[in-house]
Amino acid sequence: MTAKVSVIGLGSMGLGMAQSLLRKGFSVTGADLNAEALKKLEAAGGSGFSSAAEAAREAEIVVVVVVNAAQAEAVLFGEKGAAAAMKKGGVVICSPTMSPDDARRLAAKAQAMGLYYLDAPISGGAGRAASGELTVMASGTAEAFAAARPALDAMAAKVYELGDAAGIGAAFKMVNQLLAGVHIAAACEAITFAAKLGLDLATVYKVISASAGNSWMFENRVPHILEGDYSPRSAIDIFTKDMGIVSDMGRKENFPLPVAATALQLFLMTAAAGMGRDDDASVARMIAKMTGIGLPGERS
Template identity: 65%
Template sequence: MSAHVENPGHETVAVIGLGSMGFGMAQSMKRAGLDVTGYDLVQPTVQRFVAEGGRGAGTPREAVRDAGIVVSVVVNAVQTEAVLFGPDGVAAAMKPGAVFVSSATMDPAVARSLSEQVEALGLHYLDAPISGGAAKAAKGELTIMASGSEQAFAAARPALDAMAAKVYELGNTAGTGAAVKMINQLLAGVHIAAACEAISFAAKQGLDLTKVYEVITASAGNSWMFENRIPHVLAGDYTPLSAIEIFIKDLGIVQDMARAERYPAPLAAAALQMYLAASGAGMGRDDDSSLARLYAQLSGAELPGQNKEPHKA
């Protein structure tokens, strides 16, 4: 990068949102030698980060006071906007030349709007949704789909290098990263639905599900989601590593984008209906592999651990 960024505190980072992803991202940056301050609505989580050697803050504004990089790891566009411009919003407290790195999954049009508002304040905005799950976040091995100005990339580089195994630089305007993430989420949501449909169908056939898993993961019908999610079904453990409600949100965004473009997305639409049905059946906060339980309920198939109490978040 050729641009020089006036940002002498570029190695001081604030992480807003210390959930399963944000905590690991904060750990990875701290491990890389960055000075990291964490904030979360759940103060015991902040205390845990402090106990592991990080800094803690009682408010978002306190967290960003000295930060050259602010990494926002919240769920959606509404929460991102609140982090920036809400009652304790960080945009007014960030120092000139600092960069706001937005990791939430959102509609590309919203990402562009937030970027314009942030940049009007003399700050930088990097549209940087993430993929890889909590385990890779903790190892600093995420995939980041980023777009933004050259200055935003330069300012965020220390954090990006610490958090990710792969950083895809997808363009110089916000929204492109968000759009690529939505393509990923379309595939992920459909693949999980297909995997759950298949394993429940196998159960309905009376097959040995462990053997089915072994065969499929060595065959052409395998997918990353089948390989990753079906062990939850085999264990009868639906503790939420990624909840049903996440894909209701994400596939809902896909449908909104598709409708605006007059683009048919029937497979994503069908998958969304299954997630909605699972949520309506009381599984919204359970793991997204709970679609298999829904198929079992609809068909009378028997899955492992079927008589267990469902996880309560």
Template identity: 55%
Template sequence: MKVAVIGLGAMGMGAALSCLRAGLATTGCDMRDTARADFAAAGGITAASAGEIADGTDAVLLLVVNAAQTEAALFGPGGCALRLAPGAVIIASATMGPADAKRLAEKAQEAGFLYLDAPVSGGAAKAASGEMTVMASGAASAFAKARPVLDAVASKVWELGDAPGIGATVKVVHQLLAGVHIAVAAEAMALGIRAGADPQQLYDVVTSAAGNSWMFENRMARVLTGDDAPRSAVDIFVKDLGLVAEMARGLNHPVPLASQAQQLFTAASAMGHGRADDGFVIRVWEALTGITLPPKQ
């Protein structure tokens, strides 16, 4: 099976390497020379643009930033649609709103391709080990065609129905929780530091008690070591919480906590921290209150 993974970022690289390990003939596509060099060093085929992937590709997994990048990689000038085999499956894994997912599915079907609305979760570590969670919707034929890729990159595949847009909806709701959890984890750590608690002891207590969350445990561990290298960047949650607000507006549904969290991420981005790891939204409190964060180790 010929597979292409478009976007060799934190999760795309792991997914592409997982496809290689599964024995799939995999092309990794990324405009960055360094990303292509890393994938080539692992034995993969590389392409600098979507239009350069292998001719007759059977499945394309798109791990790009948003719907616009997904559409450009598929159908824009230099897109990969002309390189896909008839009946190929498109696995669209960027976080996007349900309306965009439905629109892209219709466009793919009109071009003769199968389409999975298939956002993912798990971060770089789960992507590297082939253990992402996929929340997908699409026709049974699309799931069947995509199965070798899904088996390679995921430990859990949620089949959420045959209508494109359901996967995107579930991912947007998931990102509401993820963004709010990160923001409140940073707020709690900042308050503790301001009040004079030892950050490491505070972390140890919370992670052993009922107030813990996966996001507190994961993100605040990086804050304790000053490790702001982006696994998931602040700007990702500016975008994703914007999708939450957009979906909620369309339903006339209030989302006050998500909206407040988005403002915190937006503030961090405006301060110049948009490409920092998302837990470093805590720098908003650093700027407002003068707390001293743990130094980089």
């Protein structure tokens, strides 16, 4: 590959995506404020920059992997933004979780600057980002898909083409996040309930993982609780944001979301207890502290 791809945002997802692109032979630049992230990119064979504009200069494809719509707008269209620096006729692959309205607004700004825009939320976690096996829920014009396809194929195992306009991919991602947030909250409630009942938690995990009550989130997050390790793979603050977007969308559509609303309150309670930047399995710690029960690695 000779195409220049710039990845803006080199957190656990963005860095893995950049590494996957490098393995496929792309020329990859990246931007992040974290100097350690830039060093990791450079060690993998890419070039790191502190500003989005420097990283995106003459790039044909810019992949945005920041936290939210506000950050995406800033790195694309703000001072030293990527959009003005990248090659005209290039494509922005925008992956942050955001509302459909925000996705449509950013797409219009990109199109006004002569760029294609692909609304392309991602799922799969840091491990699949690093192995090039993400799921991408994408929507945009046929031209945007064509321009983005080589990079998508390098980063993802599954690319769902969900529609010809920005906002559709974002809506699909919010349905996913509703379920993800509810399942994390339910998994944390279940494992702390098991602790209250005096059950061996490792055995609970083994049994439930092979039973009808299992979920991907139970299977993925409960080991963090069993290990007493709440270093953030995905932080509580991410789900206060995402479930907040779900809540706002429900209110706009006059659609009740009672289960999602309860999960949002659990995430907010955990953040208010000082664990916002910790792993999202910290909902279990909050419940444990509130009810006075002990978890591995935690004082009762």
